[in-house]
Amino acid sequence: MKYYITDNCAKAVELKDIPEVEYAAFYEDLKERLSDERYHIAHYFARTEDTRLKFYLVLLDDEEQKVMITSFAMEYYDDIALPSLTALHPQVHPFEREIAELYNVEFDSMPWNKPLRFPFNRRNRNSTMDNYPFYTIEGESLHEVNVGPIHAGIIEPGAFRFICNGENVLHLEIALGYQHRGVENEFTSTDNRLRQTLLAESIAGDSAVSHSTAFVNAVEKLSAQVDHNLDIERTVALELERMAMHIADTGALCTDVAYQLGQVACEALRTVIINTTQAWCGNRFGKGLIRPCGTNKPLTKEKIEMIINNVTDVRRRYNEVKDDIESSPTILARFEQCGLVPKAEILNIGGVGMAARASGAKRDIRSSHPYAAYGKEISHESVVKRQGDVMSRLAVRLDEVLQAADNILSLLASYKPSVTARPDYECKLQPNALSFGLLEGWRGEICHIAITNEEGNISTYKIKDPSVHNWLGLAIAVRSEGISDFPINNKSFNLSYCGHDL
Amino acid sequence: MGIVLNTLLIILTAISIPGVINRTRATLAGRKGMPFSQHLLNVNVLLRKGAVYSTTTTALFRIAPAIYLGAAIVAALMMPVADLYPLISFKGDVICFAYTLALARVAIILAAMDTGSSFEGMGAAREALYGALIEPALMIGFATLALFCGYTSFADIFAHEQSFDMHLTIVMLLVAFLFVKITFVESGRVPVDDPRTHLELTMIHEVMCLDYSGIDMGMIHIAGWLKTACFSMIAANAVAATCCFHWWFAVPLAILLTGLSVGIVESTQARNKLANNTTFIVTISALAALIFFIGYLLKLNINI
Numbered sequence: 001m002k003y004y005i006t007d008n009c010a011k012a013v014e015l016k017d018i019p020e021v022e023y024a025a026f027y028e029d030l031k032e033r034l035s036d037e038r039y040h041i042a043h044y045f046a047r048t049e050d051t052r053l054k055f056y057l058v059l060l061d062d063e064e065q066k067v068m069i070t071s072f073a074m075e076y077y078d079d080i081a082l083p084s085l086t087a088l089h090p091q092v093h094p095f096e097r098e099i100a101e102l103y104n105v106e107f108d109s110m111p112w113n114k115p116l117r118f119p120f121n122r123r124n125r126n127s128t129m130d131n132y133p134f135y136t137i138e139g140e141s142l143h144e145v146n147v148g149p150i151h152a153g154i155i156e157p158g159a160f161r162f163i164c165n166g167e168n169v170l171h172l173e174i175a176l177g178y179q180h181r182g183v184e185n186e187f188t189s190t191d192n193r194l195r196q197t198l199l200a201e202s203i204a205g206d207s208a209v210s211h212s213t214a215f216v217n218a219v220e221k222l223s224a225q226v227d228h229n230l231d232i233e234r235t236v237a238l239e240l241e242r243m244a245m246h247i248a249d250t251g252a253l254c255t256d257v258a259y260q261l262g263q264v265a266c267e268a269l270r271t272v273i274i275n276t277t278q279a280w281c282g283n284r285f286g287k288g289l290i291r292p293c294g295t296n297k298p299l300t301k302e303k304i305e306m307i308i309n310n311v312t313d314v315r316r317r318y319n320e321v322k323d324d325i326e327s328s329p330t331i332l333a334r335f336e337q338c339g340l341v342p343k344a345e346i347l348n349i350g351g352v353g354m355a356a357r358a359s360g361a362k363r364d365i366r367s368s369h370p371y372a373a374y375g376k377e378i379s380h381e382s383v384v385k386r387q388g389d390v391m392s393r394l395a396v397r398l399d400e401v402l403q404a405a406d407n408i409l410s411l412l413a414s415y416k417p418s419v420t421a422r423p424d425y426e427c428k429l430q431p432n433a434l435s436f437g438l439l440e441g442w443r444g445e446i447c448h449i450a451i452t453n454e455e456g457n458i459s460t461y462k463i464k465d466p467s468v469h470n471w472l473g474l475a476i477a478v479r480s481e482g483i484s485d486f487p488i489n490n491k492s493f494n495l496s497y498c499g500h501d502l
Numbered sequence: 503m504g505i506v507l508n509t510l511l512i513i514l515t516a517i518s519i520p521g522v523i524n525r526t527r528a529t530l531a532g533r534k535g536m537p538f539s540q541h542l543l544n545v546n547v548l549l550r551k552g553a554v555y556s557t558t559t560t561a562l563f564r565i566a567p568a569i570y571l572g573a574a575i576v577a578a579l580m581m582p583v584a585d586l587y588p589l590i591s592f593k594g595d596v597i598c599f600a601y602t603l604a605l606a607r608v609a610i611i612l613a614a615m616d617t618g619s620s621f622e623g624m625g626a627a628r629e630a631l632y633g634a635l636i637e638p639a640l641m642i643g644f645a646t647l648a649l650f651c652g653y654t655s656f657a658d659i660f661a662h663e664q665s666f667d668m669h670l671t672i673v674m675l676l677v678a679f680l681f682v683k684i685t686f687v688e689s690g691r692v693p694v695d696d697p698r699t700h701l702e703l704t705m706i707h708e709v710m711c712l713d714y715s716g717i718d719m720g721m722i723h724i725a726g727w728l729k730t731a732c733f734s735m736i737a738a739n740a741v742a743a744t745c746c747f748h749w750w751f752a753v754p755l756a757i758l759l760t761g762l763s764v765g766i767v768e769s770t771q772a773r774n775k776l777a778n779n780t781t782f783i784v785t786i787s788a789l790a791a792l793i794f795f796i797g798y799l800l801k802l803n804i805n806i
Contacts, residue, residue, distance in 0.1 A: 145620040145703075153700040167624075167776065256704075257772035258696040264531040330693070330772040338775070483624070484776040487701040 001029040003068035008369035012435035034089040038063045042447040044095035062368040084110035091350025117177035156497035179501035187461035193425035204499035209241040210441030212290035214448040217437035222429040231372035239404040242442040244273040246397040276310045294421030315405035335391035339477035339489035353444015359388030365440040393492040429456040465499030508586035516731035526765025548720030566613030567718040573606035574725035582657040584752035596644040614710035625709030635783040642790035646797040669800040671744040676793045681737035689730040692768045734760040
């Protein structure tokens with residue numbers, strides 16, 4: 001079967017270069033490829049082109065650093081049900097569910113045909129949050145526990161339905177969509193590049209830098225080549241965000257098991273990191289830092305020195321927290337052997353990012369599809385753990401914080417600030433082309449896809465947050481665990497609601 | 503006069519322990535922390551507020567906090583402070599004490615079930631299980647005291663003889679240790695429960711009170727303090743009986759023993775996995791049985 005083969009550094013792809021295949025061939029090929037660990041889907045979506053519904057697939061080949069793009073189409077009057085790939089490879093489920101929800105495409109023998117996020121332009125207006133088809137099990141000794149959609153504390157809405165036998169969870173179903181804002185459509189409803197950048201920053205508040213970098217990467221592939229030093233500064237920002245979030249999660253995991261020392265230490269350290277980001281760009285979460293084709297906040301000598309000092313200090317103090325956690329029996333008793341997701345399961349559901357790495361699956365865009373400073377200044381070695389329990393997911397964080405600090409320090413040690421390019425919100429985009437921004441945020445693989453029309457405006461914008469894949473991982477992790485261990489499992493994944501709901 | 507002083511001292515202990523816990527935690531965390539009397543201010547606010555009731559609840563839900571607080575007050579009135587006499591004291595009041603508190607527990611469990619919430623039902627189930635498991639420890643602890651001293655009233659047990667002999671010292675210190683552990687369980691502290699968590703699925707005591715607000719919540723808080731003070735005072739009395747049997751020794755001891763130990767444990771330890779709580783509590787009962795056995799051997803004057 002034909003693919004257009006590219007990589008993560010190449011320019012945008014002309015739409016006419018993307019091969020169009022028959023669904024039968026597409027189905028047979030994916031059936032084969034997805035059984036192999038080296039392939040996974042970055043994005044699979046549909047859009048209307050004239051009278052046709054055109055499906056695009058972006059497949060990643062981890063071994064050869066390739067990005068493979070192909071497509072197929074359906075005529076308006078075709079109403080043949082397509083055989084479902086989800087039935088064979090559960091990792092396809094969010095994509096097929098989205099396509100079914102938006103375009104009423106039927107997937108034959110789709111095992112989990114449920115609404116994904118209840119968008120405003122969904123085909124079936126009768127499908128609402130209130131009649132979400134929850135899975136049920138009948139039984140004398142079973143009971144259902146519903147948590148949410150409104151939660152205690154300051155977290156986003158999402159409904160969790162547990163089926164329990166006493167304290168043990170038999171099944172957890174997660175119903176999302178409460179945060180749906182129509183972000184993807186907002187990107188196409190304006191041609192104002194600044195506004196689009198701001199939208200990208202607010203896709204998920206905890207990944208502002210990652211999502212905005214993915215957006216500007218997609219835009220820059222469609223327009224101009226940028227200075228490599230700008231890429232280095234963005235890499236520093238990404239790693240700072242990774243440090244801040246991983247430290248925050250370490251603290252939150254300690255809070256959830258009532259371990260006060262770890263909690264207060266991590267809260268203090270996270271503050272140092274986000275304040276560093278603020279001193280650099282004026283916002284603690286890095287909003288305003290990433291802009292297309294240039295930056296308003298270039299690094300200066302003083303800022304570099306400030307970042308080096310703070311990161312060195314945090315690295316030393318976090319290392320102490322790490323030693324403390326790893327040598328504390330009461331903590332280990334809570335985290336080890338809790339919420340197991342074996343490697344086979346995480347591959348099956350297409351898990352990405354740190355959750356996948358905690359289960360032994362080496363899914364890391366930084367090494368599999370290097371971009372920016374990765375593969376050039378930094379030769380990235382992924383942190384991979386094998387057990388797939390809460391402790392492994394914490395251990396990945398513990399190691400990645402130190403690794404991120406080392407990356408920042410080594411990048412900045414030899415860096416001569418020289419970026420002078422200012423943001424360019426007016427640059428012309430290549431018409432009729434598809435480009436993608438693909439990078440490893442702190443949570444995992446983020447993929448943005450932009451398709452331009454004849455005038456060079458973005459006509460379709462698709463976003464994929466790693467949470468889309470990993471929510472199912474959480475549901476699997478808590479099976480046969482005590483229901484009281486759900487919170488630490490949830491925190492160990494720390495998935496985004498609005499990143500999923502868009 | 504002694505009775506009034508005794509009652510006032512129990513109240514003082516009850517309101518000081520949460521303050522000491524909070525200050526210990528703040529100090530160990532390197533934080534400025536809340537003021538010593540913050541819990542009093544919080545409850546003061548709660549007591550001045552009206553309560554909101556879920557429409558699915560019945561009268562049972564509304565009277566439960568009153569029963570809970572009432573039982574805790576009665577239990578507290580039975581508790582002597584070292585050489586002082588409590589207001590209520592009669593033969594066998596140790597049994598009455600235990601089951602007055604059990605009544606409080608039943609009231610709050612039934613109220614939690616009354617709300618019909620799946621969380622509160624889970625919390626009630628956990629509370630009932632742990633209540634049942636800790637009861638043997640409590641009764642064997644009392645039995646050890648009764649066996650060794652030959653009385654069944656708190657006031658008599660602790661006041662009966664001040665001979666400071668070795669056998670008495672051993673048993674009393676062991677009993678004190680036992681009751682400190684029981685205090686952790688009964689007042690819902692780490693490692694058994696976490697009073698600070700916001701995660702309903704992990705709560706035990708807090709989840710049963712989720713539907714309470716205002717004055718009801720205030721009453722439940724006060725009852726909790728009294729309960730903690732009672733158990734803490736038993737431990738302090740046991741220690742005081744071995745060296746310095748005066749109220750001015752027993753009161754600071756009761757406050758510091760629980761305040762510091764809870765504060766330190768909560769700062770440096772994670773809480774148990776819920777399934778391991780059962781083991782933890784059964785171990786306390788086993789410890790109680792062991793102490794009873796040691797007490798029995800010493801009573802028989804076997805030299806060890």
